[in-house]
Amino acid sequence: MPTAYLVMAVVSIAALTAIFTYRRHRMVAMLGWIGWLLISAYFLVEYVVILNVAAPYDFFHQPMSDLGVTVCGEDAYLLTTNDICSPYHLLINWSFALSGIATIAGALGLRTWWPAGKKVDIALWLLVVHGLSNIAAGLVPADVDFWLHTLGSIPGMVVQIPALLLLGLAIRKSKPLLAWWTFICWVGTTGALILLFYQPEWMSLPGGLLQRVLYATVYLWMGAVALTIWKQQRFSA
Template sequence: MEITYTFMIIITILALILTIFFRNHKITIKVGLLSWVSLSVYFHIEYIVIQATTSPYKFLKQPMSDLGVTTCDFNTHPLAPYEICSPYHLLMNWTFTFTGIVIIVGAVGLHRFWPRNKKTIIATGLLVIYGLSYNISGIFPADINFLLHTLGSLPGMIVQIPALILIGISIHKTMPKLAFWTYVPTILTTSSLILLFFQPFIMYLPGGLLQRILYGSVFLWMTITAIVLWKKTGIVIYAHIYRKGISPLL
C-alpha cells in the first residue's frame, strides 16, 4: 500500500481516538455541527473529479468508487469491464476518507442532542459504522484491494436505515418536525437500496444515480439536521447540555 493510504489510516485512527476522548467536552458539539454541515461540499468535489476524468464517466451508471480507481485501464476491478481513468483519484479517495471521519465526529459530537436511551446509543453506533464504511472505501480503492473495498463499503449501504429510524422514533415527541424530516431521507435511502438490489436484473436502472441518492440523502439529512440544531440552540447549548447532563455517549 502506498504511503498516502497508510497516512489515511493513521489520520482515521487519530480522529477516532480524539473524538472518543473528547466526546464529553463542550468543543465536541461545535466540531460535530461543523462536521455534518461540511458534508454539503462532498458532491462539489465529486463534480471536480468527474470533470477531470480522461475517459468517459457515466454519472448515471457508474459507481462513485470508479472515481477513486488509481490506474487508467480497462478491467481495473471485477465490476468494471469498461475503461476508467480518473487523474484526480487521490483527491476522491481523500474525500471518501475525510467524509467518513466527519460523519463519525458529527455522530459522536451531536449524540447528546438526542434523548438518553438505548435507541439513540445504538443509532450513534450505527452512524459511526456508516462513517467507517465510507472511510474504508477511500483507504482501499477498488483496484488496489477490491475485497476490502467491497466488504468495507457494504455496511454503509444498510446501517444508516435503522440509525435514522431509531433517531426519528426517539425524537418524535421532543422534536416532531425534525423527526418528520428524518423519515424523508430514510424513505429515499431505503428505496434506493431496494432498487440497487434489482439492478442486476433490470439493466436500465441508473445504478450510479441510485448510489448517489443512497448516500446523498443521508448527507443532506446530516447537513440540515446540524443547521437546525445549531439554530435551535445557539451558543447556549453548552450551558444547557452540561447543566442538565444530557445523554453522554457512554
C-alpha cells in the same frame, strides 16, 4: 501501501482515536456539528473529480468507487469492464475518508443533543459504523483490493436505514419537523438500496445515481440536524 494512502490511514487513525477518547468534549461536539453541516460538500468535490476524468464517466450508471480507482484502463478491478481513468482519485478517496470522520464526530460528539435512551445510542453507533465504512472505502480503492473495498463499503449502504428510523421515532414528538425530514430521508435511502438490489435484473436502472441518492439523503439529513442545532442555540442565546 503508497505514501499518500499511508498518510490517509495515519490521519484517520489519529482522528478516530481523538474522537473516541474525547467524545464528550465540547471541541468534538463543535467539530461534529461543522462536519455534519458541511458533509454534503462531498458532492462538490465529486463534481470537480468528474470534470477532470481522462476517460468517459457515466454519472448515472457508474459507481462512485470508479472515481477512486488509482489506475487507468479497462478491467481495472474485478467485475467491471468500464474504461476508467480518474487523475484526481486521491482527492475523492480523501473525501470518502473525511466524510466518514465527520460522520463519526457528529454521531459521538452531538450525543447530548438527542433524547436519552438505548435505542438512540444504538442508532448513533450505527452511524459510527456508517462513518467507518466510508473511511474504509477511501483507504482501500477498488483496484487495490476489490473484496476489502466492497466488504468495507457494504455496511455504509445499510446501517443508516435502521439508524434514521430509530432517530425519527425518538424525536417525533419533541422535534416533529426534523422527525418528518428524517422519515423522508429514510424512505429515500431505503428506496435507493432496494432498487440497487434489483439492478442486476433491471440493467436499465441508473445504478450510479441510485448509489448517490443512497448517500445524499443521509448527508442532507445530517445537514438538517446541524441547522436545527444552530437555530436552537442561536435563539436561546
